[in-house]
Amino acid sequence: MDNNNLEQITFGGGCFWCVESCFNMLKGVQSAISGYSGGHKDNPTYEEVCTGETGHAEVVQITYDPAVISYEQLMDVFFFLHDPTQLNRQGNDIGTQYRSVIYYKDEAEKAKAEQAIKTSQESGRWQGTYVTELTKFDIFWPAEQYHQGYYNENPTQPYCSAVVGPKIQKFKKHFGELGMLNQA
Structure with missing residues (x-):
């Protein structure tokens, strides 16, 4: 990858364990890092965000x-990895920290995000009204x-076995067929 031409995007779609692990499998993704954004607390901890x-999301x-x-x-x-019609939750993960949110850096990126939401809605993949927030990016806390x-590191942990693992398998099947996954 040409590091001079890399771009970044930050978004939340429920538990970051699911989202991060899938994005790290994609061709063209240099890194997917779990973290926190959108809140008022500097350098938050997981325990603080969970309250x-x-x-933060x-x-x-x-x-x-x-x-x-x-x-x-x-x-x-x-939009494949999470249900953008669920307000402040994904499945049994409930709270504003699990909200569907796309952070944009400028008006051009905001317009692309708005178009992505529209395209996903029109696809009919999810029934219901999308609640995905569009929020101006401020800071990312790893x-x-x-x-x-x-x-x-923890595939047999109960949450990983019950929630993350099945989501990853569904993701691999869908996006592997499209040729978007690394062959690692």
């Missing part, structure tokens, strides 16, 4: 090469080191 009182910051994978393809994966690559 719902920091205003669990997010993933993706660094990618747009010559290999497009913003639109990343958005297609984003999560604690033990959250990075969490599923790969």
Whole structure:
């Protein structure tokens, strides 16, 4: 990858363990890092974010090469991995920290995000009204080191076995057929 042409996007779609592990499998993604964004507390901890009182969402910051994978393809994966019609939750994960949110850096990126939401809605993949927030990006706080690559390090942990693992298998089947996964 040409590091001079890399771009970043930050978004939240529920538990960051699911989102991060899938995005790290995509061709063209240099890194997917779990973290926090959108709140008022500097350098928040996982325990603080879990209270719902920091205003932060669990997010993933993706660094990618747009010559290999497009913003639109990343958005297609984003909307595949979570239900954008669930307000402040994904399945049994409930709270504002699990909200569906796309952080944009400028008006051009905001317009691309709005188009991605429209395209996903029109696809009919999810029934209901989308509640995905579009929020101006401010700062990204990386999560604690033990959250990075969490599923790969803890695949038999009960939440990983019940929630993350099945989501990854569905993701691999769908996006592997489209040729978007690394062959690692």
